[in-house]
């Protein structure tokens with residue numbers, strides 16, 4: 502399917518109004534990601550359809566569990582910006598800090614902040630374990646730690662009532678076994694737009 506039509510179709514499936522500004526930003530993101538990927542190896546996905554569906558739409562699934570209003574969010578191990586950048590493009594009320602230790606990826610993320618004129622993202626070139634004196638309402642992450650490691654390495658960055666959101670494939674159940682008693686989790690099953698693939702959003706809260 503042609504790029505713009507695919508973007509519009511997927512955004513509508515997600516309940517997002519596909520304004521010209523949003524479409525132009527995703528278009529620009531796609532262009533820059535493919536350009537930088539030749540030298541920086543940012544993603545294994547090469548064609549437009551895969552990038553739009555498996556990076557952009559997959560990232561936007563997180564918005565389903567973000568409460569209304571202004572929130573301080575961090576994206577742990579953002580890589581080429583997923584899920585944080587698509588979330589920031591669609592919801593400009595979210596303040597999103599992208600935490601990423603790889604120098605090349607940080608250079609790309611800083612470039613994208615400027616290129617997309619996104620005033621609601623910050624880029625922090627650190628490992629999550631080394632982030633101090635910053636607290637977030639919500640921490641999102643994709644394709645980095647298993648749940649137990651996430652709690653161990655990143656628990657210190659959440660506000661008292663803060664929570665984690667992860668997006669996992671069907672094998673997530675193995676990771677839930679043996680979690681500490683104070684961890685409460687909710688699993689939301691969602692179909693990835695324009696596919697029949699199931700994704701599992703896992704919301705982790707602490708009693």
Ligand SMILES: C[S@@+](CC[C@H](N)C(=O)[O-])C[C@H]1O[C@@H](n2cnc3c(N)ncnc32)[C@H](O)[C@@H]1O
Nearest residue numbers: 577578579580583601602603628629643644645
């Ligand atoms: C598999 S990539 C996933 C990138 C992105 N979240 C995505 O879903 O496309 C994992 C990323 O986490 C970063 N990373 C690795 N260890 C980290 C740590 N301790 N703290 C923060 N980020 C880390 C890596 O540099 C890499 O960019």
